[in-house]
Amino acid sequence: MTPPVEQRVRDLRLDRRALRVEHARVSWWRRIVRARLDLAVARATGPDVLGEGVAFHLPLEVGVTVPRPAELAAVLDAGQAGGDIAQLDELRALDARLATYQAGVEAALTRATERLIANLADDPGTASQLLHKPLGRG
Numbered sequence: 001m002t003p004p005v006e007q008r009v010r011d012l013r014l015d016r017r018a019l020r021v022e023h024a025r026v027s028w029w030r031r032i033v034r035a036r037l038d039l040a041v042a043r044a045t046g047p048d049v050l051g052e053g054v055a056f057h058l059p060l061e062v063g064v065t066v067p068r069p070a071e072l073a074a075v076l077d078a079g080q081a082g083g084d085i086a087q088l089d090e091l092r093a094l095d096a097r098l099a100t101y102q103a104g105v106e107a108a109l110t111r112a113t114e115r116l117i118a119n120l121a122d123d124p125g126t127a128s129q130l131l132h133k134p135l136g137r138g
Helices: 004-045 069-076 078-122 124-132
Strands: none
Touching: 004 069, 004 078, 078 124
16 A cells, blocks of 8 residues: 555655646647737738838848848738737637636645755655655656
């Protein structure tokens, strides 16, 4: 039978692992939503012209490589601007919900970490043994 301290530590390590994975997932989704927001705003406003006002401050070989406004607009696929503007509120609301969820996951991960540390501090003699054992609920 597994000693209670060892079981608590194993369970907390598993909890932390699951929370770290979930934190990575929600962070990834937030990056996607924010990228969509950035694209929607960029499509609605159009790209700023690069190189204006600084052309004479740059070496010639750098200045001739600046992308033209039409090239930048093509990257944004500016023909779809209307749909993106309509989605701005929806994307912002989704990002806010993801931010709230992410904060909750981060708080749960912090609590699990604190509980793990407290349990390890209760029995420091077994801490190094427990941390080298593979994780599993069984």
